[in-house]
Structures are given as structure tokens and as C-alpha cells.
Amino acid sequence: MPYSIDIDQLRTFLAVAELGSFTKAGDAVHKTQSAVSMQMKKLEERIAQPIFVKDGRNSRITEHGRRLIEYARRMVALNDETLSAFHEPEIAGRIRLGLPDDYAERLLPQVLAAFNRLNPGINLDVECSSSNEIGRRIQKGDLDIGIVTSEDCSSVPGQIVRREPLQWVGSREHIVHDQRPLRLAVGPTTCSWRRDGVAALDHENIPHQVVFTSASAAALAGAVNAGLAIAILPASALRQGHRVLGEKEGLPPLPPCDITIIRAQVAIEPVHDALCHHIEASIGNVTMEYNPTEVEVVE
Known part of the structure; x- marks a missing residue:
């Protein structure tokens, strides 16, 4: 199993993804088109997954390639940050x-x-x-x-x-999401998560009631765990005791x-x-x- 990925290959891959052309990417990273193609072939071999698929005379980025973009960006950025830390004067x-x-x-x-x-x-x-x-x-x-x-x-x-996806979040120990009007724990009226959630419920004609308002994420999480209401939170905000609610529970999708x-x-x-x-x-x-x-x- 390979233990490393070539940063230069990742940098070229990002150029291809962002510019939409092997030729333009080659110009950006100072390589010939054939060199770009060779790098992408080696990168596919290294991750053991196709990152491009043929579509006539052209190619399209695959789902594996789409996933690779995030990792590539982070690895290239960390590589550059590491080199800067040792090659540039300490900033203050x-x-x-x-x-x-x-x-x-x-x-x-x-x-x-x-x-x-x-x-x-x-x-x-x-x-x-x-x-x-x-x-x-x-x-x-x-x-x-x-x-x-x-x-x-x-x-x-x-x-x-x-x-991140916004999600309806309830407690694993309570079924408050089955009640109508739906009880909500949300941020103040200036909060976009609140606006998005309320708009989605209104669009589906789902009766709802705001019963808990706080600008504190910890307070909203506490209200959910106590079974007071459900909340609208990003995926990374889920805590122990939370469960994601959705179409199965009769709730509409939310924007990211x-x-x-x-x-x-x-x-x-x-x-x-x-x-x-x-x-x-x-x-x-x-x-x-x-x-x-x-x-x-x-x-």
C-alpha cells in the first residue's frame, strides 16, 4: 500500500479541476500538456481510483476526483504553510x-x-x-x-x-418531532438557519412554534437534549444524544x-x-x- 502522494501531482490536479483544461493547467503550473496527462495517470495509480472518465474526446472529473479535490487542497495548503514556516522570517x-x-x-x-x-x-x-x-x-x-x-x-x-449541510436535529430520547405544531429551538430572528428552517416548514405547510430562542449553540443543544424542541444545526454541530431528522420524519430538506x-x-x-x-x-x-x-x- 502506498504511503505518500506527490504534492506536485496534487497541485497540477487542482489546476486541472479549477481551470477545466489540461492545456490551461499546464500553462498555470509550467508543464506541457503531455506532462500534465502523465501526472494525472500516476495520481490515479497512486490512489487506485479513476479521477477522470472519458466522454468522447474530452474527460470529466469522477466522483473519486471530486472527493480528492478537498484532500488535495488541504495537503497543498499545509505543504506551503510548512515550507513558509521554515523559509520565511518569523512574523509577529x-x-x-x-x-x-x-x-x-x-x-x-x-x-x-x-x-x-x-x-x-x-x-x-x-x-x-x-x-x-x-x-x-x-x-x-x-x-x-x-x-x-x-x-x-x-x-x-x-x-x-x-x-456544510443544515440538518433538523432532535433528541435520541424524545419524540418531540412528532408533535404539531412542531416545537423549534432556534437562534434570533437575524439567524439564517432559523429563517431557512421556518421558510422550509412554511413551504410545506407544516405548523410550527418557536419555543426556545438563543444565540448560544450550547443552549440550543441543551434544549434539544432535554426534549424541549428540535433545532436547525450544521452537520458538525451534532452532539452526543442528538439524532438527524429528515424526510422519514416528515421534515423538508434544508439548504447548506x-x-x-x-x-x-x-x-x-x-x-x-x-x-x-x-x-x-x-x-x-x-x-x-x-x-x-x-x-x-x-x-
Whole structure:
């Protein structure tokens, strides 16, 4: 069984996936088209799965290739971050970071701890607030970088780094989801998860009632486990005692949730780049805005 994957092959693969052409990818990574094709063949041999499938004279990315994109992006980013740590002067400074408490609790503790270990010269000041409030503070210059839910902070442009399915979540010990009106534990009215859930229920004419409101993810999880209501949460927010509810329980599908990095206009120093790249490499699973399984790869 092979124990390593060539980073250069992964970098070329990402270029093919993002540019949709072996020729364009070759130009981007300074290789001939035949060299690109050879690298992709070797990469397929290494992972023992096809990443492209013939479609006439062209090729398309397979489901295995689509899965590989996320791993490739993370491995290339970590490779580049590692080399930068040893080849570039140590950077120092202070970063004011804002993020909602649910991200602070479930996604970023280990990520930020690792960043501190890798960058001892950078001081992080972390503030937890709602995505909407973080966006306002970014615009005012009170924060340098924010990690937010995209739909809750549309006024500030940013980079989507993670996409998760939203899910109806109930308790394994209770059947509150069978009751009507459906009892909901949700965030405040500014919360996009709440809006998406309520809109989906309204569309299906499912009677519902908000019985528990909190901006705290921990409080919502507690309400679910106590059997007070069901909640609308991203997949990574599920906790012990939770169960995912869906069509089988008569509940409508929900849209995905996007997590975005936003930056103040003055946050353009190497310290800010270092944190953004680290977060993207650690939690990111989004590499492009289109569906890579539908990309035509021109040879």
C-alpha cells in the first residue's frame, strides 16, 4: 500500500479541476500538456481510483476526483504553510479575530491552538459575537478578521472556506418531532438557519412554534437534549444524544450553510494572511464555486 502522494501531482490536479483544461493547467503550473496527462495517470495509480472518465474526446472529473479535490487542497495548503514556516522570517503582530460562539466551540479551538504554536510571535485577541455583529465590527475597523455564516453577513464580502449541510436535529430520547405544531429551538430572528428552517416548514405547510430562542449553540443543544424542541444545526454541530431528522420524519430538506472568512480593509499584512491560510487549510472544504463533477476537462 502506498504511503505518500506527490504534492506536485496534487497541485497540477487542482489546476486541472479549477481551470477545466489540461492545456490551461499546464500553462498555470509550467508543464506541457503531455506532462500534465502523465501526472494525472500516476495520481490515479497512486490512489487506485479513476479521477477522470472519458466522454468522447474530452474527460470529466469522477466522483473519486471530486472527493480528492478537498484532500488535495488541504495537503497543498499545509505543504506551503510548512515550507513558509521554515523559509520565511518569523512574523509577529496582533490579530483581532471575531467568530460566533458555536464556531469557537466546535470548529476552531484546536485550529487556533495550533496556530499559536506555529506562530509564537502573533498574539490573537478572540471575540465571540453573532455573525451580523462581527460584520459590523469588521466594517468599523474594530476587528481584523471574522469567521462568519455567509448568509448572516452578506454586507461584507469574503471567502467561503467551508460548506456544510443544515440538518433538523432532535433528541435520541424524545419524540418531540412528532408533535404539531412542531416545537423549534432556534437562534434570533437575524439567524439564517432559523429563517431557512421556518421558510422550509412554511413551504410545506407544516405548523410550527418557536419555543426556545438563543444565540448560544450550547443552549440550543441543551434544549434539544432535554426534549424541549428540535433545532436547525450544521452537520458538525451534532452532539452526543442528538439524532438527524429528515424526510422519514416528515421534515423538508434544508439548504447548506457556508462559513466565510471576512477581513477588514486594513487587514492585509502577512500576519493576517498567515491566519487566514491556516484556517482555510484546517477546516476548509470548498475549493470552487461550481460543481466539479460537471467540469469538462479539455485535453
